[in-house]
Amino acid sequence: MSGIVFLYVTAPNAETAARIARSLVEEKLAACVNIHAEMRSVYEWEGKVEIGLETPLIVKTTTAAANAARDRIIALHPYEEPCVAALPVSPEGSSASFLDWIRGATKT
Template sequence: MSIRLVLSTCPDDATAQRLARTLVEERLAACVSALPGVVSTYRWQGRVEQAGEVQLLIKTTADRLDALTARLGELHPYELPEILAVEADGLPAYLGWVAEQTHEEP
């Protein structure tokens, strides 16, 4: 089984919680951890910006990644949301749980 850790930032706690709940309810993610207090520095439209954000750590499978990416793009308030996926390895039982929780229901 191939697991992915998806990173995405949100502008505030309310948005982070709404996105997290939706992704888990729709079985696109097994778990979403929200890390508050992130300060992002980035260049946007020719200017260097800084903003307080909430970092989401989204656990899913490679099979569900496209659907998760599409849904997150629909729901996200940013014009260009951060959606980065990295391959994850770990405790086999946990990886199995992620796969179980993201399995599409018939």
């Protein structure tokens, strides 16, 4: 039985986030993707501190599909270095039926 992973991703805008999310769900690389409201990001890039707006996503997938989902996100993403971070989900304290739903909706 595959574990569950949430991928934290940021996109430059809601349209890009929706395009990535739709692809992942259609290709069964994720059961669900939450697209959050725009946020402000402060980061250093090429020696300069930048402040910009980004749209965060939480991609709900399995450990078996996580690498393929990551690769698809990177392929679709316009950033030179997109944020894609895998966060393992502990079954303790999680809804077992929800985790089963993710497994069932995701290609492994």
